[in-house]
Amino acid sequence: MTKVSALSLTSKRRHGKKISMVTAYDYPSAVHVARAGMDILLVGDSVAMVELGYENTQPITLRDMLHHCATVKRGVTAVASQVSQVPLLVGDMPFGTYEYQDTDVALRNAYAFVKEAGMDAVKLEGGSKARAQTAQRIVEGGVAVMGHVGLTPQAISVLGGFRAQGRTAVRARQLVDEALRLQDAGVFAVVLECVPSNVARSITDTLEIPTIGIGAGPHTSGQVLVYHDMLGMTSHPHHDQFVPKFCKKYAQVGHMIQEGLLEFKADVENGTFPSDAFSPYVMTDAE
Numbered sequence: 001m002t003k004v005s006a007l008s009l010t011s012k013r014r015h016g017k018k019i020s021m022v023t024a025y026d027y028p029s030a031v032h033v034a035r036a037g038m039d040i041l042l043v044g045d046s047v048a049m050v051e052l053g054y055e056n057t058q059p060i061t062l063r064d065m066l067h068h069c070a071t072v073k074r075g076v077t078a079v080a081s082q083v084s085q086v087p088l089l090v091g092d093m094p095f096g097t098y099e100y101q102d103t104d105v106a107l108r109n110a111y112a113f114v115k116e117a118g119m120d121a122v123k124l125e126g127g128s129k130a131r132a133q134t135a136q137r138i139v140e141g142g143v144a145v146m147g148h149v150g151l152t153p154q155a156i157s158v159l160g161g162f163r164a165q166g167r168t169a170v171r172a173r174q175l176v177d178e179a180l181r182l183q184d185a186g187v188f189a190v191v192l193e194c195v196p197s198n199v200a201r202s203i204t205d206t207l208e209i210p211t212i213g214i215g216a217g218p219h220t221s222g223q224v225l226v227y228h229d230m231l232g233m234t235s236h237p238h239h240d241q242f243v244p245k246f247c248k249k250y251a252q253v254g255h256m257i258q259e260g261l262l263e264f265k266a267d268v269e270n271g272t273f274p275s276d277a278f279s280p281y282v283m284t285d286a287e
Helices: 006-014 027-035 062-082 103-115 129-140 153-159 169-185 197-206 253-270
Strands: 019-023 040-043 088-092 121-123 144-150 189-193 211-214 222-225
Touching (some): 062 103, 129 144, 129 169
Parallel strands (some): 121 144, 189 211
């Protein structure tokens, strides 16, 4: 059993091997992702939408994220001896926990992800000069950081919604600059979300660290998808409306769950459950 690290991911990129990353938010999903042999497991703030029912990621709190991260850590630990590699665990720093001018606040919150929740690294969004300074402060404090540019969901109030980024030459150049800024700050990888394929390729070719694409075409160092999206799980009332166009559904788990629940309800109502086969407890003859 080997443990994926920031260093091994850089080596993988250098040798032209693709990096796989999937989100997980609880014990069962963590077990599934670890058993599948993913390189990176991201405890994303997308849990706000797919499990907690919010319309965007902004409402989730630091305490919420630490709770989910700790749960995921327990799931991965439970199967660590059964898998060939243990994924790198990355926790999303939620909106409002790292944007302050005082970067000590961000560092203190990043420490909580490592010390309280067992994460290997944290992820933060944006590539401004201020954000790069925050990333550098966290890295210098001893916590590995993953960057994130392009569509940054925590900033939808500024972006005007979930919109693709980098579709003009000026904005594409800005994204390259942001990614370079984050690399200079010491991040070990950068997520590129909802940017044109050629822009993602340009960023990937420019950087020396891995890029992880989501809706960014095939030319990044790796790919990430949201667990609920890729498995066809519907847990938000409007979730089907939000499943992005770039997401391939590898299963229809939500449909299977619904069928199972309906079958159970029917069996209870018609008296076929529980049958004798599912009624194992009997009184002894002596009674």
